[in-house]
Amino acid sequence: MGKYRATAVGALWFALAFAGAPALPAWTGNHGAPHYSEIARGRYLVKAGDCAYCHTADNGKPFAGGRAVPTPFGIIYSTNITPDKDTGIGRWSEADLYRAMHSGIDRRGNHLYPAFPYPWYTEVTPDDVKAIHAYLATVEPVRKHDRPPELSWPFSMRSLMAVWNKLYFDEGTFTGNPRKSAQWNRGAYLVEGLGHCGACHTPKNFAGATKASDAFEGGYGEHAFAPSLAGGLRDGLGGWTAGEIVEYLKTGSNAKSSAAGPMADEVLHSTQYLSDQDLAAMAAYLKGLPNNESKAPDAATGQLVTLGRDVYADDCSGCHLRSGEGQPGVFPPLKGSSAIQAAKADTLVRIVLDGAQVPPTASKPTGLEMPSFAEKLDDRQVAAVVSFIRNAWGNRAATVSQGEVARMRSQMHQDGGGP
Numbered sequence: 001m002g003k004y005r006a007t008a009v010g011a012l013w014f015a016l017a018f019a020g021a022p023a024l025p026a027w028t029g030n031h032g033a034p035h036y037s038e039i040a041r042g043r044y045l046v047k048a049g050d051c052a053y054c055h056t057a058d059n060g061k062p063f064a065g066g067r068a069v070p071t072p073f074g075i076i077y078s079t080n081i082t083p084d085k086d087t088g089i090g091r092w093s094e095a096d097l098y099r100a101m102h103s104g105i106d107r108r109g110n111h112l113y114p115a116f117p118y119p120w121y122t123e124v125t126p127d128d129v130k131a132i133h134a135y136l137a138t139v140e141p142v143r144k145h146d147r148p149p150e151l152s153w154p155f156s157m158r159s160l161m162a163v164w165n166k167l168y169f170d171e172g173t174f175t176g177n178p179r180k181s182a183q184w185n186r187g188a189y190l191v192e193g194l195g196h197c198g199a200c201h202t203p204k205n206f207a208g209a210t211k212a213s214d215a216f217e218g219g220y221g222e223h224a225f226a227p228s229l230a231g232g233l234r235d236g237l238g239g240w241t242a243g244e245i246v247e248y249l250k251t252g253s254n255a256k257s258s259a260a261g262p263m264a265d266e267v268l269h270s271t272q273y274l275s276d277q278d279l280a281a282m283a284a285y286l287k288g289l290p291n292n293e294s295k296a297p298d299a300a301t302g303q304l305v306t307l308g309r310d311v312y313a314d315d316c317s318g319c320h321l322r323s324g325e326g327q328p329g330v331f332p333p334l335k336g337s338s339a340i341q342a343a344k345a346d347t348l349v350r351i352v353l354d355g356a357q358v359p360p361t362a363s364k365p366t367g368l369e370m371p372s373f374a375e376k377l378d379d380r381q382v383a384a385v386v387s388f389i390r391n392a393w394g395n396r397a398a399t400v401s402q403g404e405v406a407r408m409r410s411q412m413h414q415d416g417g418g419p
């Protein structure tokens, strides 16, 4: 019931998938201290899993925890995973870390909440967890106590997670699919496992669990809507080439779109550091996802859209151009964009209210900004302009109401942050 998982077992293909991996020095055996190459491999895997970002509070020490992870049930704070013996994971063995990542159970036997992406990390091989353990042992130990979660009942009971796991969680190490190429298998391993892309991009049920049947078809993560990564031509990656996916993940933008909100953080802290070979593997896997796109709605018309056209001409066309075509490499196109036609408009509303910055990456360091319109536009104007861009120039997607914008604005005040 958990998330999508390739079923067929094929040890040979599994091995091939890893033979295709970049700079993967052979593991040096379990005698004595971990070899440097294993620590370097662990460092790379920690980037792929985005551990540092989530385990570092704003202005906090790396890996010392305390970042608030918002969920529909309340806030869960990440923990101290530095090697401090009393407040961090200095006493954790490789087996302890494996149990946490594989089963969602901590060293003392308590259930962890799936805000820690163990439903994805469960796929990570014991060998990779070993390397992650070796690397984490080398980071600066920080003495800092964990902050307890702020959850409403019944979610405040950790033991409830045992039930949740029974219902929604399948433990399982990635086994690969022998009918697919080594590249596809490597991509599946990264996207479904350490990359935990489905944590945001797959729809969740009322209990916050993802559904196997509609993997990567778009979902909520951290109050933003992560668009479909499946094969849809209008609101998925069907119209993107594998090369465009690689460019987006490596540099934060491409001719089709640019990353904002939680995805900008993902690129900034994780995907930009992955090798071209691994990014190509992830793109190959994503390009293999089916196209289950729903039929496009009719183009919206009426007062709201007319108002939106005026707001757009005054406040947006200077950068995104009247035709919505943007300026390649500078301002993302809105016309024909999968992000603009995403099933839900939450991320777009948040970008307009709060502004956004393209993540500054090694290859595109400028980090262009979109200004915030929270002061300048009221809820009705924001609803209008977002509804307009979702239905102009051949785009087709559901409109947004003034009430929805008001809700998102107040939620952002509570969170103290944007998308």
Ligand code: HEC
Pocket (backbone or CB within 6 Å): 045, 046, 049, 050, 051, 052, 054, 055, 069, 076, 077, 078, 079, 080, 081, 088, 089, 097, 100, 106, 107, 111, 112, 113, 114, 115, 116, 117, 121, 132, 149, 194
């Ligand atoms: C999306 C945010 C997020 C990411 C990414 C993430 N974690 Fe966590 N992690 C958390 C949260 C939140 C908790 C606390 C869960 C709880 O209280 O039940 C946690 C708990 C843990 C724990 C249990 C620690 C303890 O003290 O009990 C370990 C170990 C851990 N994370 C390791 C990792 C590693 C290794 C990675 C990268 C491969 C990682 N985490 C990535 C959010 C994250």
Ligand code: HEC
Pocket (backbone or CB within 6 Å): 191, 195, 196, 197, 198, 199, 200, 201, 221, 222, 224, 225, 226, 227, 228, 229, 235, 236, 237, 245, 248, 249, 257, 258, 259, 260, 261, 262, 263, 264, 266, 271, 282, 337, 338, 339, 347
């Ligand atoms: C914390 C939530 C989160 C995680 C984890 C995440 N994404 Fe995203 N992703 C988003 C959001 C939100 C957007 C929309 C950003 C925007 O509109 O600028 C997005 C956009 C994208 C896009 C562009 C889609 C489009 O139509 O413009 C791609 C490609 C993508 N993500 C791939 C990935 C991959 C691959 C992973 C895993 C390595 C991943 N994402 C992990 C939240 C997330």
Ligand code: HEC
Pocket (backbone or CB within 6 Å): 256, 257, 258, 259, 260, 261, 264, 311, 312, 315, 316, 317, 318, 319, 320, 330, 331, 332, 333, 337, 339, 340, 348, 351, 352, 356, 357, 358, 359, 368, 369, 370, 371, 373, 385, 386, 389
């Ligand atoms: C000063 C130039 C500028 C103006 C004015 C501007 N934008 Fe943007 N816009 C940008 C930039 C730069 C980005 C890329 C931000 C990012 O990816 O983080 C962007 C991104 C966006 C996105 C997300 C696109 C994607 O691919 O995810 C939307 C939606 C958007 N703008 C809508 C608007 C609307 C609506 C207005 C008018 C109310 C507007 N913009 C005005 C520069 C501008």
